[in-house]
Amino acid sequence: MRGRTFGWPSAVLLVVLLTALLAIAGCGDSGSEPSGDSTGAASGEPIKIGAILSLTGTYAGLGEPEKNLIEMEVKKINDAGGINGRPVEVIIEDDATDEAQAVAAASRLIEQENVVAIIGATGTGQTMAMRGDIQRAGIPQVSMAGGTVITNPVDPLVFATPWSNTIVVPFTLDYLKGQGITKIGLITDSGGFGKDGQAVFKEAAPKAGVEIVADETLNPGDTDMTAQLTKIKNSDAEAIVMWTAGSEAAIIAKNARDLGIELPIYGSHGIARQEFIDGAGEAAEGVKLAAGKVLDPSLYPEGSEARAVADDFISSYEQAYGEKPGMFPGYAYDALYLVVEAAKRVEGDLTPEALLEQIQATTGWVGIDGTYNMTAEDHNGLTVDDLQMYEISGGKFTPVQ
Amino acid sequence: MNARTLRALAPLIAVALALIVPLAVSDRFLLKVFTFCGINALVVVGLALLFGYAGQVSLGHAAFMGLGAYTSAYCTVELGWPWLLGFVAAGVVAALGGLILAIPSLRLKGYYLAMATLGFGLLMSLAFIQAEPITGGVDGFSGIPFPSIGPVEFRSASSLYWLVWGAVGIAVLVAHNITSLRPGRAMRALHGSELGAQACGVDIVGVKVRTFVVSALMAGLAGALYAGVVGFISPSLFTLTASITFIAMTIVGGTSSLAGPILAAVALTLVQYSDALIPGLPRETAQTIQSYQEDIYGLAIVLIVIFAPRGLAGLWKRRSAGNEAS
Incomplete structure (x- = not known):
């Protein structure tokens, strides 16, 4: 028998050769990449x-x-x-x-x-x-x-x-208060935007005179929020406030309606897009959210910039x-x-x-x-x-x- | 030059070539990609010992990498330890993880061991998300300092490259020593037949536990290096997908070999960065390759298992055996 037939060194050599080859090929060409077809008036280095x-x-x-x-x-x-x-x-x-x-x-x-x-x-x-x-x-x-x-x-x-959450959250809370809603069930995602919103809500809610009676979280990518919504349902929340920008928002709305929860749903400026409406379908109806005036430009005065x-x-x-x-x-x-x-x-x-x-x-x-x-x-x-x-x-x- | 001389010279040439890569590559990102190749290779060397030599499957190796990465991040950032101490701690914690996982491996075999390690991996990736005070949760852990040993800080792309590939070199030496001596024979015996090995007087418990620990240790150190090189880690790095990628590299590389898996680790890592590697490659093509990355890995496993069950290493051996016969 040849003993250690397969000499590891020779294969390591192969790896390194390959790597070196790729490296040389890689840096030889870099910089010569075409900069897109700017056939218009602009020219020169992009x-x-x-x-x-x-x-x-x-x-x-x-x-x-x-x-x-x-x-x-x-x-x-x-x-x-x-x-x-x-x-x-x-x-x-x-x-x-x-x-x-x-x-x-x-x-x-x-x-x-x-x-x-x-x-x-x-x-x-x-x-x-x-x-x-x-x-x-x-x-x-x-x-x-x-x-x-x-x-x-x-x-x-x-x-x-x-708008950062510190602007949108108090705006939403004031609106809730104006609607006579003082107890909310909060559901946020554990990623950046939702976690941030949750922290801002906790700070701003007492100032606005709104109580967070349920505080539920979900992980990005979750596909079922029934458990969290059931807890909100069993609290004395008067509205569901969901603070997530991902595709999970549509699932929350659908799950809530499937559970027969009739509470009003409020969302963040992260759901101001057609995809949410398409994803949630019927369940999107009645959902309220704060967003920019661009969703209805007639809110701006005629003739303004x-x-x-x-x-x-x-x-x-x-x-x-x-x-x-x-x-x-x-x-x-x-x-x-x-x-x-x-x-x-x-x-x-x-x-x-x-x-x-x-x-x-x-x-x-x-x-x-x-x-x-x-x-x-x-x-x-x-x-x-x-x-x-x-x-x-x-x-x-x-x-x- | 005959095969014997080549074999003797190969390690020297390999080391020399590996050393000059940073001198030949001016693109910092490309160098980082080659550094990532080294980090994955380090994990795969450990996995090659466990799977390729001892025949114990692990579908949870990314968890060890994560343990190491988070340990080193926590020790350097939160506790203010010097990097080297954090690096050692990362190895220790990951090795402890390996010790824990070794326990079920004493009773489980084949599919059942695969399931147990899979469960371990899933548990750990959940733990990385939920242990927010330590790991930073979904948002990840940022602001991790560059590796440093004493006053020397590994800040530039080329120094990080040398650090990582240096670690790979040491790991290969250690692994080579393990496999070419008595423990290696015990591992191969275990791979062949557990009962047979036991009958020959191999301390099965000892071999299994030690292999799991060494393998987890290497993955943990790789994790600590990753944290230092990138400066940011998040749970999405240490998921089942990553574990399967590592096992794919090991399977494609071949059993009873270290070089095969390293080669596969480098090749499969480069797939992910095809756009950075080949300058003329259209963005769409690169994106298509990236979105089919897992499928490419999967296909590679299937092809290897069907046509070359002993992996790239097996193909190489068959070829060189043929050459010597003729």
Whole structure:
């Protein structure tokens, strides 16, 4: 017998050879990648911006429209001359609604693509997860998630376009109080956005004179909430408040109606999208939530800039994708343009520091969510005045008083 | 150059080539991908001992990696320990986990052992989510410092690469020593026939327990390295999918071999990063590959089990045996 026939060293050699080969092949070509077909007015070296979106997983219904919007607007920006004559290239990565993949995506965008800023992520947990990479790289990040933790305490590098929970939760609580509801059953997801909402509710509810009589949680990806809802049913809650942005929201609404719970259901600004209505079907009827005025632009005064921006956004999105945009393409629109408009204002070299300074200097800029006024203390820049309460009726978001 | 000289020179050439990879690769992310290959290879070396040599299946190895990763993160961030101490603690905790899992393995075989380890893996991935004060829950654990030994901090992509592959090198040496000596023969005997091994005087209990512990230790250390390299960990990393990926690498690599599984670990890890690796590859193609990643692994297992039950290592052996005969 040959004894140890298979010499491990020779195979290790093979591995290393293969690795070295791939490595050499890999770095030989890098940099020669075509920068997209910018046939429009813009030319020159593209400005690279990274976008980390949840295109799969429980936030897929949020990330997909965001991707649509970004692709559509980038084309529009480049056709109109790009950023001071240079084309924009937005490199989109999918984080699969997963924190670890968001980190991997951020490190690829930073280390391999050398992006000047990152738009994303779609979710709060993913946004927070990549913070380490953002800090190491020192580039600005504009998130499209609504967790308070993203902008409070303020991270000098991180901005967010949706209203943070600290704005939406008190608004919702005041509305509940106005409806004569003082006892609520809260159901939140254990991931970033829901956990954040839960903490804000616990702090804000006593101030608003509302009592949380049931406090239930679910894990992202759960497919049945009957147990949690039964507990809420058996408490003396007068309304169900669900604070989750994922596809679980539709399941909560359906489970609640299946259990014969007739309590009114309130959601977060994370469900202001058609996918929730389609997913929950009949059970979506009567669900109330706070969101931006863009869901019904007629709320803006006729002839105002906000009205014009909103109308144009809705019509071009509908034309391109054949459906009405929910809130999420709006969050992406605002995130993209906060970066692009800031980049246009940068004089001289487009360094991350210069870009950061200009994003923070955004004042009175009318986006889809409302009018942004960034300061060193406020990296969200929106106010409660831009919010509106809606009720879903006939499969549509209808403003209510 | 005959086969014998090649075999003698191979380790030297392998080490030399592994060392110069960071000098040849300027792309930091690509280097990180090769570092991930090393981390997975470290887990797979441990799993090769357990599965490839001793024939004990584990569908819960990601849990050991998670134990190590969270232990090192907690020790360095929350307790403020030096990294090296956290790294050792990660190994100890994971080894303890291995000891616990070794207990059912004394009574269970085949499918039943697979089920027990699967259950262990599922329990642990739930525990990582629920033990929020320690693990940070679903949101994960962030702000983990770079590895450092004394005043030396492994911050650059190339130093992290060398650290990880250095650890792999040491693990391979340890594993090679184990397998080429008496314990290795005992393990192979156990793989062949448990009763037969017992009849020959092999201390089955001892072999099983020690192999589980060593294997878990390596996975735990790999987890601690991952935490240091990336700086962020979350429960979604240490799930059943990850465990199955590791076992896939081991099966594809082959039994009674260390090099085969390492090769498979590198190859299957690279599948995931095809877009970073091949510059011209269209994004859609890369995404298609990524979304079928698990299917590719599954298919690889099926093909290997049908056509080359002893894995890549078995194919290699058959080929070189044929060459020497002719």
